Amino acid sequence: MFPGSNCDHDTYHIISKVIGQPVDFIWHRQASVGDCDAVILPGGFSYGDYLRTGAIARFSPVMGAVKEFASRGGLVMGICNGFQILCEAGLLPGALLRNSNLKFICEHVNMRVEVTDTPFTSRCQRGQVLSVPIAHGDGNYFCDPGTLAELQRDDRIIFRYSDAQGGVTRESNPNGSLDNIAGICNRERNVIGLMPHPERASEELLGSNDGRIIFRSLADTLAELAKAS
Amino acid sequence: MNEPVITPELVKSHGLTEEEYGRIEELLGRAPSFTELGIFSVMWSEHCSYKSSRVHLRRLPTKGEAVLQGPGENAGIVDVGGGLAAAFKIESHNHPSFIEPYQGAATGVGGILRDIFTMGARPLAAMNSLHFGPLKAGADASAEERATAARNRSIVAGVVKGIGDYGNAFGVPTIGGEVRFSPCYSRNPLVNAFTLGIVRRDQIFYGRAAGVGNPVIYVGAKTGRDGIHGATMASEEFGEEAQSKRPTVQVGDPFLEKLLLEACLEAMREGAVVGIQDMGAAGLTSSSSEMGSRAGTGIEIDIDLVPQRETGMSAYEIMLSESQERMLIVAEAGRERQVIDIFKKWELDAVVIGRVTDDHRLRIRQAGEVVADIPNSALTDSAPVYDRPVKAPDSPPAAPEVGQAEGSNEELDATFMRIVTSPTVASKEWVYHQYDHMVRTNTVVLPGSDAAVIRIKEKRNSLAMTLDSNARYCRVDPRAGARLVVSESWRNLIASGARPLALTNCLNFASPERPEVMWQFSEVIDGMSEACRAFNTPVTGGNVSFYNETDGRGIYPTPVIGMVGLVSDTRHVTTQWFKQGGRAIVLLGATSDDLGASEYVLATRGRLEGRVPALDLDLERRVGEACLKVIESGLVESAHDCSDGGLAIALSECAFSSYRRKAVGFEVNLEGGLGAAAHLFAETPSRIVVSAPDENVDTIMELAKEHGVPAARLGRTGGERLKIRVNGEPVIDRPVSEVEAAWRRVLPSMLEVASLIAAEESRTS
Amino acid sequence: MKAKVYVTLKPSVLDPQGKAIHHAIETIGYGTITDVRQGKYFEITLDDATSAEEARAEITRLANDVLSNPVIEDFRIELDSESEA
């Protein structure tokens, strides 16, 4: 949790009540992530996001601990503002620029699952289309051509914005992201960032259940890890 | 201290009359100091003192079973069961939003959020009611009219971005509201912001400075010279000199507000807080005098201790500053450290600036010297109250009868398209897509249906809320208009499956110094009261905004109603959209010849004509009860109230696609002795369109009959067209997708460029 | 021709951005910095055919109407040809 995080309780709710896994908040000034199995950086506007989104959060003591946790292979997921922080902190490549229409956009979009061999998408099928909301002003993913080629080559683009049938089109790109990128992972595949909010699409009552599969995949992975150790 | 000498000119420039100044001398027993003059001028301004409205507001019904807190506190509170209560209120920020749309609207949202969390409630939903001048000038418009339209577009873009940026960053979902257009708002835009929060019944806080000797703690942002005289500005009409008042603009900081929220709620939970109040209009002055007055105590402040952003500020400036994101807390003596530590954890300033006293006075010291010493009652209870002259207009404002304008079915179809694409009726998606309406994952009904609904996590019930106004009606007949607006709110909640509990209101009017305006005001109060009694929905609070008038041109009387209701079981939440084909469409209620003062009249005549629709409050109540019954019995799949544009528009809105649901066409036949235009476009109240499986129709009809409510089967859902026949004759027959596309395109096509510029000007990096 | 426009907040107007940045960098050890104000900066390219005079008029209008908000901001213009002179 950072000052200004505002999707922290939503994520907490989904993991504890809907997925049924234990969760705890970690305060931004804590210098350790404790003995948790996975760290989720929630959405919101950390430190007001006045400079660049995520730019200040990356200096908080807890981010040092998150980096260390990730380098040990710990699972880290950044949602929306969390994704922006991971990019700023160098845990993921690239940056998130202002949406191409300069507006904050809050709506349901479709994203296609591109890769299933990550701890976050193991339950998904390749090409599966998930309906998940976005809510951001800076979600326009950018990286240099070399990095993009690497992301493509190494299958590190996990989600792409698409239409309901899975077509990756210009019209289905809500914010101008390069190559319709909605989510990526690091080389080691243990750190993932995505702009859409799966925690807002994990209950039928709220209009979509599609995001749940991401948390379920994560829970599966953790269960397997626990068994293995 | 070298303070200016008080001259008649100085008194006048503070918006005080000679008599009022005389009154001040009398109450003090001496001439006021400069600082005191400033304090009186803001506390006695229309905005803070309600001096013109108070005698009328007293007539509103404010008591009811569910009401835990009525008017008089920062927000009203109703019981929502399970040990929880909902705090909600609406507030205007019209004048600041005209001067600086982005910051004006943003700080309006900030202010109403603070009003809610001051009471201990976490804000869980926001809405807003917006009124603007036309976005497009006609083909033969003058250069001036075109400039006005351009200015209106930039106001809309700035206001919407300001509301979005503040609420989104703060983390409150903005889940509904209304956007309406009329030329009278061209230089008088209305920005009314609503917030609802939830609090445990036993953890409600009040703005009371109880406990003599308790410390008074200032928390939040530092004080700057922002908005000095904001409250008096909101109490004067605009003219050319409004330009020169510009430097007083306040800038909002939603990030700081979010920290303030968390810190305040934490301090309250710890039990160290005795009383708390936000510093809104008139800042430190109103918060300290009101807290003292409510508790029957006094407050003494050492002005040098107030955290200041700028150097060399005088006591006058500090007392009158309207810097945002500040609160005043009275803590238990001996626990100030605890409060300060909590705020420090959230990286916020918290400073003891004074004490609660027993002498019922507001006393301000600077460098050891007393610079203001005023009895609280002089600022609050003894503030002037005016029973201003009231005068009904000599002739009714519009021709009484309205006939059908069209000769052919083609013309009726063209009128239909004109109404569907009028900005007031058109889709407001362009607006609410800029608002995060899902954060906190409670929003069960997203914007676009009759009322917005949030679930109460871990409880079975949900809260529905709606904001409504109709200045067309209130212009033609303020009393009947106000009744109609309240009944529209009632109907919106009912159609969503909620039982209405109570309402808040924002009364936007022109200058109270004109007797016709005061007459409108008085009539609106009476109309609203009648409807509130009929529906048993008391008033828990609200706000009055007068002087919405520029260069002598005033707005239509525009009361905005914010009604809140409870859905007893979240499974009963109902939306307006047809869910599938092959369903029966039933109208609860019946259409009459109510074309007056309608969108139809505006679309065909270009101006207001006719009487407002006739309303039978008892019938409205019965339609509501019947509808709630059919919803709670699980008989219907959708329910939508009929309002702007009449039945043809209501049916189309049921058909249009929504979120992940595809559009569903329909075919209906409207029968009866009325003209075709009335069937299609009459705005008769007390009507709700429902859709249901065939096998439920008989039961629905029976239930309607039991409630003494007329009901008719209009047709069926299904297909991809929107087909309306009148007495068997086809009048409208178009693909839903085509009508929907036209309806969705209206605002984006007018506002896209303005919104890019607003993004640039709004200083978001 | 190129032009630069600098937009800054008027001195008395609260700058939440600058304030938040200042607060943050203080906590991460930038002790010598006492204040931060944030502004905007634009690089604008004009048609080559535009004269310096026209350019100045056009850019001034643009800065006034679009790039800045005169209620709370001031701006300053630099034309490349001039700055070189």
Next chain:
Amino acid sequence: MKAKVYVTLKPSVLDPQGKAIHHAIETIGYGTITDVRQGKYFEITLDDATSAEEARAEITRLANDVLSNPVIEDFRIELDSESEA
């Protein structure tokens, strides 16, 4: 002492703000403007006791670490004492 930091997007980075604003001003009739790039601008006040050298080092570090994101942005620094020289 005062310092100014200008942060601009690298030329290779598409500038959504600049592009959108260019599109908007074209529509409202700024015909002579062919390109707009938007950057950020910071005015920083340093402790009076700071030497020019220290200041330059401190501000460079700040610009590098905090005010700009090297993935997408470049920056330029101006120290007030120097610009006067």
